[in-house]
Amino acid sequence: MSPLTIEELPPRDAGQDGRPVLEVEDLSVTFTRRGEQPTRAVDGVSFSVAPGETVGLVGESGCGKSVTSLAIMGLLPRRGVEVGGSVRLHGQELIGAPDRELRGLRGADMAMVFQDPLSSLNPTVPIGVQVTEVLLEHREMSKKDAVAEATRLLDRVGIPDPSRRLKEYPHQLSGGMRQRALIAMALACSPRLLIADEPTTALDVTIQAQILELLRELVVDTGTALVMITHDLGVVAGLCDRVHVMYSGRIIESADRHDLFARPRQPYTGGLLASVPRLDGARGAPLHPIRGSARDVIPWAEGCAFAPRCDNAQDDCLTEVAGSTVPLEYDGPGRELRCRHPLEYPRTPAGATASGAAR
Amino acid sequence: MTAVPSAEPLLRVEGLQVHFPIKRGVFVDRTVGHVRAVDGVDLAIDRGTTYGLVGESGCGKSTLGRAVLRLVEPTGGRVVFDGTDVSTLSGEPLRTLRRRMQMVFQDPLGSLDPRQNVESLLSEPLLAHGMGGGRQGVATRIRTLLDAVGLPSAALRRYPHEFSGGQRQRIGIARAISLEPDLLIADEPVSALDVSVQAQVVNLLEELQERLGLTYLVIAHDLAVVRHISDVVGVMYLGSLVEQAPSDVLYEQPLHPYSRALMSAVPVPDPVVEADRERILLAGDLPSPANPPSGCRFHTRCPWRQETRCDDEVPVLRELGPGHLVSCHWAEEIRDGLLAPRSAEEVAATQGVSVRPTGADNPESDALVQGLDAPIERT
Numbered sequence: 001m002s003p004l005t006i007e008e009l010p011p012r013d014a015g016q017d018g019r020p021v022l023e024v025e026d027l028s029v030t031f032t033r034r035g036e037q038p039t040r041a042v043d044g045v046s047f048s049v050a051p052g053e054t055v056g057l058v059g060e061s062g063c064g065k066s067v068t069s070l071a072i073m074g075l076l077p078r079r080g081v082e083v084g085g086s087v088r089l090h091g092q093e094l095i096g097a098p099d100r101e102l103r104g105l106r107g108a109d110m111a112m113v114f115q116d117p118l119s120s121l122n123p124t125v126p127i128g129v130q131v132t133e134v135l136l137e138h139r140e141m142s143k144k145d146a147v148a149e150a151t152r153l154l155d156r157v158g159i160p161d162p163s164r165r166l167k168e169y170p171h172q173l174s175g176g177m178r179q180r181a182l183i184a185m186a187l188a189c190s191p192r193l194l195i196a197d198e199p200t201t202a203l204d205v206t207i208q209a210q211i212l213e214l215l216r217e218l219v220v221d222t223g224t225a226l227v228m229i230t231h232d233l234g235v236v237a238g239l240c241d242r243v244h245v246m247y248s249g250r251i252i253e254s255a256d257r258h259d260l261f262a263r264p265r266q267p268y269t270g271g272l273l274a275s276v277p278r279l280d281g282a283r284g285a286p287l288h289p290i291r292g293s294a295r296d297v298i299p300w301a302e303g304c305a306f307a308p309r310c311d312n313a314q315d316d317c318l319t320e321v322a323g324s325t326v327p328l329e330y331d332g333p334g335r336e337l338r339c340r341h342p343l344e345y346p347r348t349p350a351g352a353t354a355s356g357a358a359r
Numbered sequence: 360m361t362a363v364p365s366a367e368p369l370l371r372v373e374g375l376q377v378h379f380p381i382k383r384g385v386f387v388d389r390t391v392g393h394v395r396a397v398d399g400v401d402l403a404i405d406r407g408t409t410y411g412l413v414g415e416s417g418c419g420k421s422t423l424g425r426a427v428l429r430l431v432e433p434t435g436g437r438v439v440f441d442g443t444d445v446s447t448l449s450g451e452p453l454r455t456l457r458r459r460m461q462m463v464f465q466d467p468l469g470s471l472d473p474r475q476n477v478e479s480l481l482s483e484p485l486l487a488h489g490m491g492g493g494r495q496g497v498a499t500r501i502r503t504l505l506d507a508v509g510l511p512s513a514a515l516r517r518y519p520h521e522f523s524g525g526q527r528q529r530i531g532i533a534r535a536i537s538l539e540p541d542l543l544i545a546d547e548p549v550s551a552l553d554v555s556v557q558a559q560v561v562n563l564l565e566e567l568q569e570r571l572g573l574t575y576l577v578i579a580h581d582l583a584v585v586r587h588i589s590d591v592v593g594v595m596y597l598g599s600l601v602e603q604a605p606s607d608v609l610y611e612q613p614l615h616p617y618s619r620a621l622m623s624a625v626p627v628p629d630p631v632v633e634a635d636r637e638r639i640l641l642a643g644d645l646p647s648p649a650n651p652p653s654g655c656r657f658h659t660r661c662p663w664r665q666e667t668r669c670d671d672e673v674p675v676l677r678e679l680g681p682g683h684l685v686s687c688h689w690a691e692e693i694r695d696g697l698l699a700p701r702s703a704e705e706v707a708a709t710q711g712v713s714v715r716p717t718g719a720d721n722p723e724s725d726a727l728v729q730g731l732d733a734p735i736e737r738t
């Protein structure tokens with residue numbers, strides 16, 4: 001691996017007056033099918049990402065984290081899907097934007113790295129063509145320049161002997177290298193926003209460590225805003241500045257990563273942390289799993305979706321009893337919480353939690 | 360069931376080899392080489408204990424598990440189960456012996472017949488082995504099984520697709536323990552499950568072991584899970600064991616460079632620990648098992664590689680502590696801090712393009728091997 005030459009690609013408008021790169025406001029996605037109840041996969045999700053910031057969306061399968069990312073990129077099919085709310089990239093509204101405009105932005109200003117690198121690469125086209133395609137389309141390079149640039153990109157993400165790799169097909173690369181190639185494609189135009197959807201889930205731990213290190217360097221060096229979607233709390237702990245925990249389509253807790261891991265407030269977040277065996281903890285202690293499975297949810301309109309699995313749940317977690325749905329509320333500096341009976345910690349000021357619980 | 364309560368381990372694997380031929384040619388199948396999936400592994404599992412096998416995908420850990428059950432034919436070595444050599448058995452004796460060694464698979468949906476309901480799934484092994492004692496006996500037995508794995512008896516009439524991932528894995532476990540086996544081989548039992556459900560299944564496996572006195576061989580790539588559940592852990596790299604030690608010892612003081620790198624690569628869900636954790640990044644990918652590197656197989660990626668011995672002398676497993684086996688020439692020196700590791704970039708530089716030491720002149724055969732090397736898909 002040669003030293004990374006990141007300075008050679010200065011980010012465009014990076015760190016521009018600290019305005020958020022991405023603002024998501026009240027995003028909702030509803031899947032409709034004839035003869036069936038519409039399914040609301042994402043419901044009122046709001047967050048923003050500043051340049052050079054890494055934001056984590058965490059949750060189990062089916063919580064809507066991937067649909068959120070697809071909605072931001074405008075990759076959801078038009079038919080049978082209703083997307084509501086607002087997504088702004090540097091102030092430019094993306095929801096409802098014409099296809100032509102989105103196509104100009106995707107790949108150039110925002111890019112995405114998918115979970116499964118083999119199925120996101122075209123198996124019948126050499127890697128080189130797939131990487132240069134982005135450059136030809138968005139940076140209007142000549143073919144020769146594009147090839148040289150692609151070589152440099154592959155080198156930058158740590159693929160050895162890049163000029164030979166350019167001629168190879170995806171199946172000839174190992175899993176880690178395919179993911180690197182995908183990251184190289186995403187970085188080709190130095191986007192201001194990079195969305196990584198479970199980029200390391202299909203990889204081994206040693207390769208995962210390499211890829212995470214690469215992403216960390218990119219964020220620090222280019223000021224790209226990174227949205228990291230994952231179910232692995234360990235990955236979040238090492239990489240993300242801010243973490244949003246999702247459950248059943250809504251954000252249920254947002255916090256700084258240090259706060260979140262030291263004092264999880266939502267019983268679900270606490271349960272997730274308690275159910276992961278840790279390498280540095282004592283062995284032999286039984287794990288404390290969360291009851292039931294992600295299928296045991298009630299609609300948010302009827303109360304807290306997590307209530308059926310929650311140990312702290314009480315009657316007023318249901319809308320019927322409390323008279324209102326559970327809101328996402330301010331919970332101390334930099335924190336937001338959607339819970340009426342959060343986990344308590346002796347050190348937190350008693351007043352704040354008591355008032356939170358009483359409402 | 361435990362006929363001889365002796366010091367003899369329940370399962371002993373001696374020099375086990377599984378080599379898959381690489382075939383080439385349109386009209387004639389020529390064998391052009393072998394993928395050495397498992398290449399000389401020795402291990403022993405005592406009764407009532409859990410042996411955890413970890414390693415990256417493609418290191419041969421699943422093949423080893425299957426070879427023990429003879430689901431793939433070993434090409435060399437011996438598997439001794441409770442005093443019987445499994446590798447020479449065939450026909451009826453093998454079938455009877457398999458009653459005592461069962462397997463839990465990774466993908467619970469893929470390993471359950473979608474057209475059989477739970478009752479039929481669970482009664483099939485009982486009927487096939489003539490156990491349970493008649494229709495009435497089988498019905499009672501199935502209900503006890505469902506209780507044991509924490510499923511309601513209403514589940515009997517339902518089909519696999521009606522269950523969640525965790526429940527499906529419970530059905531898989533119920534089916535595996537229905538024949539009262541002595542040895543349970545669990546191949547990635549929790550890796551397809553969500554985090555909150557993983558813990559339920561891990562707890563269930565531990566509880567069953569305590570109640571039924573089972574012996575486990577747990578194969579997984581998740582080091583934290585393996586550490587939690589195992590008494591003894593073996594680390595595999597490219598078809599052979601590089602280190603084996605009691606679980607706590609291995610995680611406290613891994614001696615083999617590969618184990619160290621593996622441990623350091625696991626992210627810890629705690630930002631404070633994560634911030635100043637020592638990380639050892641490895642250069643490149645797993646080399647092709649069709650043509651493994653000479654000498655120590657790890658030398659192409661090893662941060663502690665030395666000029667002498669590593670490249671040409673195959674290390675053997677040496678006992679450096681009670682029950683702590685390591686196959687590294689320099690384990691003592693590394694432990695005492697006499698040798699300093701180099702960074703991944705330096706390793707890559709000294710090894711040239713180390714990522715693929717074999718296939719450079721023959722990309723086609725390498726592609727074939729890459730298929731075996733495919734990452735574990737999580738759903």
